[in-house]
Amino acid sequence: MPFLRRLYRSTREEELALTGWPETMKQLFCDNQFDLQRAHYRRQHPLGEFLVIRAGAEPVGRLYLDAGGETVHLIDIALLPAWRGCGIGSSLLQCLQARAAAAGKAMSLNVLTRNRRAIALYRRLGFADESVAASHMSMCWRETAAGQIQLKTAS
Numbered sequence: 001m002p003f004l005r006r007l008y009r010s011t012r013e014e015e016l017a018l019t020g021w022p023e024t025m026k027q028l029f030c031d032n033q034f035d036l037q038r039a040h041y042r043r044q045h046p047l048g049e050f051l052v053i054r055a056g057a058e059p060v061g062r063l064y065l066d067a068g069g070e071t072v073h074l075i076d077i078a079l080l081p082a083w084r085g086c087g088i089g090s091s092l093l094q095c096l097q098a099r100a101a102a103a104g105k106a107m108s109l110n111v112l113t114r115n116r117r118a119i120a121l122y123r124r125l126g127f128a129d130e131s132v133a134a135s136h137m138s139m140c141w142r143e144t145a146a147g148q149i150q151l152k153t154a155s
Contacts, residue, residue: 008034072100074109106142
């Protein structure tokens, strides 16, 4: 849990820098948000896999997914800052796409609309926009029987 809390905090640093809050308040906020997120994910995805990504023995990220339905749903993926941009996320997503294709399933995910870096990665890997709300975008990836990516456009 300490690693997962530290990882969660690393995903919020940019926002926290704008608050002007003292360190104790930032930590309390992140701990509370982590607990709420964890409870929400487990409630919404009771069959989800909640995995820690390791480089050797060192934990470097998390991968949460739910493959129990008609799609393989990427609940969340996050890496420590030092490990972002190294190709780990791309490799993991491509493995998940292969796993989904082998099961005859599509992949789905939700991403913050302000997370342009992640959206660019998902689009590069063939995910298409499905719907956009104020804070989140739903995206989907499908593979045709011929092995070619089929994009579904947003309506």
